[in-house]
Amino acid sequence: MMTPKLTSKQPTLIMIALILVTLLLNACATSPTGRRQILLFPESQMAQMGIAAYQQTKDNTPISKDSHSNSYINCITNAITPKVDADTEWEVTVFDSEQVNAFALPGGKIGVYTGLLEVATNQDQLAAVIGHEIAHVTARHGNARVSASTLTQAGLVAAQVLAGGVSQEKQQLLGLLGLGAQVGILLPYGRGQESESDILGLVYMASAGFDPRESVQLWKNMAAASSGKAPPELLSTHPSNATRIADLNKAMPDAMIIYNKARSQGEKPNCKK
Numbered sequence: 245m246m247t248p249k250l251t252s253k254q255p256t257l258i259m260i261a262l263i264l265v266t267l268l269l270n271a272c273a274t275s276p277t278g279r280r281q282i283l284l285f286p287e288s289q290m291a292q293m294g295i296a297a298y299q300q301t302k303d304n305t306p307i308s309k310d311s312h313s314n315s316y317i318n319c320i321t322n323a324i325t326p327k328v329d330a331d332t333e334w335e336v337t338v339f340d341s342e343q344v345n346a347f348a349l350p351g352g353k354i355g356v357y358t359g360l361l362e363v364a365t366n367q368d369q370l371a372a373v374i375g376h377e378i379a380h381v382t383a384r385h386g387n388a389r390v391s392a393s394t395l396t397q398a399g400l401v402a403a404q405v406l407a408g409g410v411s412q413e414k415q416q417l418l419g420l421l422g423l424g425a426q427v428g429i430l431l432p433y434g435r436g437q438e439s440e441s442d443i444l445g446l447v448y449m450a451s452a453g454f455d456p457r458e459s460v461q462l463w464k465n466m467a468a469a470s471s472g473k474a475p476p477e478l479l480s481t482h483p484s485n486a487t488r489i490a491d492l493n494k495a496m497p498d499a500m501i502i503y504n505k506a507r508s509q510g511e512k513p514n515c516k517k
């Protein structure tokens with residue numbers, strides 16, 4: 245029986261495999277609604293990335309100086325964020341842009357584009373968007389996206405090593421971990437992440453006393469707007485589908501219980517444009 249000859253590539257391959265296995269063993273986590281997801285990055289690092297991306301957006305996009313839009317959006321955000329978590333200090337910026345868009349990033353950073361006000365036509369619909377975006381952060385979907393992208397890239401490096409085409413594998417792997425992070429944060433959300441944010445978002449908005457039923461109208465408005473010349477940017481990172489409204493309606497009885505309780509406890513936001 246022949247003993248396979250140990251090639252110079254094998255120690256590196258074993259090292260890459262060990263790194264991947266170690267990452268994965270420490271990385272499997274359960275999301276708020278019980279989904280399994282792989283999270284490779286510490287939240288502190290995700291917050292740093294979120295804050296850097298936020299600053300970049302602020303540098304490149306005009307910030308609205310309209311006091312009405314600012315106080316309106318702050319009023320809604322300030323009603324929701326205390327219901328989310330006490331540890332994060334949330335910041336909201338209103339961008340002066342026709343884009344129908346909003347986002348929330350790790351590190352407690354929220355962006356709302358004034359174009360969204362044309363589609364989210366009342367405080368409850370806007371609360372639905374903001375609650376949904378915040379849920380992407382609390383459910384750590386950014387981390388999951390970045391992690392998935394990183395693993396794909398690490399797998400590519402391992403494949404290259406196997407094929408014998410790479411000499412500086414370790415450096416490249418570590419470099420790609422960073423690249424994976426950059427690419428991942430821009431990827432669209434998956435369907436499971438969207439559903440989870442819809443459900444969590446309903447809980448957040450309802451806890452703050454916003455009418456969760458308006459979330460259904462919001463996505464109807466969004467669909468109607470997408471038949472126009474410029475489809476809403478929000479839909480490009482938040483692919484919608486026919487089951488979204490059905491799933492929201494299915495979750496509505498529970499959300500209404502939360503809403504009615506919040507209202508009876510005096511949570512009656514009255515944010516005006």
Ligand SMILES: [Zn+2]
Nearest residue numbers: 433438441482
């Ligand atoms: Zn989403």
